[in-house]
Amino acid sequence: AKKDGKNTYHYYDKNLDKASEDKFKLLQLLRPAINQKQFKLYYQPMISLADEKITTVEALLRWPQPDGGFITPDQFIPLAESTGLISELGRWVIQQACLFCARHRSLGHSRLRVAVNLSVMQFKDGQLQHIVEKALHEAQIPADALELELTESLLIDETEQIQKQLNSLSDLGVTIAIDDFGTGYSNLGYLRNFNASKLKIDRSFIIGLGTAVDDEPLVEAIINMAKSLGLETVAEGIENKATLHKLLSMGCSVGQGYYWSKPVPEEELGALLNKSNSS
Numbered sequence: 453a454k455k456d457g458k459n460t461y462h463y464y465d466k467n468l469d470k471a472s473e474d475k476f477k478l479l480q481l482l483r484p485a486i487n488q489k490q491f492k493l494y495y496q497p498m499i500s501l502a503d504e505k506i507t508t509v510e511a512l513l514r515w516p517q518p519d520g521g522f523i524t525p526d527q528f529i530p531l532a533e534s535t536g537l538i539s540e541l542g543r544w545v546i547q548q549a550c551l552f553c554a555r556h557r558s559l560g561h562s563r564l565r566v567a568v569n570l571s572v573m574q575f576k577d578g579q580l581q582h583i584v585e586k587a588l589h590e591a592q593i594p595a596d597a598l599e600l601e602l603t604e605s606l607l608i609d610e611t612e613q614i615q616k617q618l619n620s621l622s623d624l625g626v627t628i629a630i631d632d633f634g635t636g637y638s639n640l641g642y643l644r645n646f647n648a649s650k651l652k653i654d655r656s657f658i659i660g661l662g663t664a665v666d667d668e669p670l671v672e673a674i675i676n677m678a679k680s681l682g683l684e685t686v687a688e689g690i691e692n693k694a695t696l697h698k699l700l701s702m703g704c705s706v707g708q709g710y711y712w713s714k715p716v717p718e719e720e721l722g723a724l725l726n727k728s729n730s731s
């Protein structure tokens with residue numbers, strides 16, 4: 453593993469052999485790390501643009517390393533998915549995120565909601581609903597405190613079996629958000645098949661807003677489409693005021709991005725929640 457200046461590891465290399473060797477080494481570390489619960493959840497707020505208050509918080513996995521750095525999810529999630537290890541890791545994420553939500557609800561943020569990312573693998577063994585119900589019960593939070601983020605590509609390939617599970621989860625009251633919207637090159641027919649309540653516009657469309665005009669019509673069309681389908685739109689990756697103002701003028705309702713906060717550990721999120729409540 454090579455370290456760069458930003459305290460992250462790069463396991464990939466121009467050299468393919470080296471890359472698969474590194475992948476193998478990473479896998480040797482991943483199994484025990486999951487058994488020993490070496491992971492940490494960071495949290496990033498989603499902000500209601502009308503009043504700049506926190507509505508929901510997204511849980512994002514981090515794999516801390518002994519030197520204080522992290523292996524990023526983009527490096528280990530694909531590996532965890534291809535080896536099936538994501539099932540166990542994903543269950544831990546759901547449990548921890550629900551407990552996190554319960555802690556902050558009891559600290560006075562009584563309507564706080566938490567969002568977790570799901571992999572398609574987590575639908576394969578038919579255990580998801582049980583895992584979700586158990587986590588909600590153990591944390592003593594209502595089902596509508598939990599949001600599941602599913603990438604558009606997962607939903608496009610969706611089988612009847614996934615659709616069934618999603619429908620019974622939404623019957624419970626759990627909400628569903630479509631993640632990375634716009635990157636799936638889909639016909640949009642899949643939107644009919646299940647009850648989503650949110651659509652997260654992929655960061656790649658948001659980045660240029662406020663500076664470049666090219667993406668404006670596209671983003672505006674997505675927001676309008678979402679509205680007519682009764683979906684709330686979340687713009688990911690808002691980094692500055694110009695982008696925020698552009699999105700507000702287009703009628704986007706929720707935002708997420710470095711402009712407000714990077715994903716932070718729970719201790720720091722608590723302070724952000726307090727600020728959001730009192731402003």
Ligand code: C2E
Binds near residue numbers: 526688708
């Ligand atoms: P995602 O779900 O699309 O999450 C958003 C990513 O964008 C996060 O990267 C977040 O840190 C980053 N981001 C947020 N705002 C900004 C911004 O203003 N500017 C920039 N440049 N980036 C921003 P992160 O935490 O590295 O996660 C990467 C991906 O890893 C996630 O993308 C998600 O697909 C996956 N992931 C993370 N945690 C989990 C998990 O628990 N389970 C699963 N299955 N996937 C996860």
Ligand code: CA
Binds near residue numbers: 510569601631
């Ligand atoms: Ca997400």
Ligand code: CA
Binds near residue numbers: 632652688
């Ligand atoms: Ca996303």
Ligand code: CA
Binds near residue numbers: 632
């Ligand atoms: Ca993504």
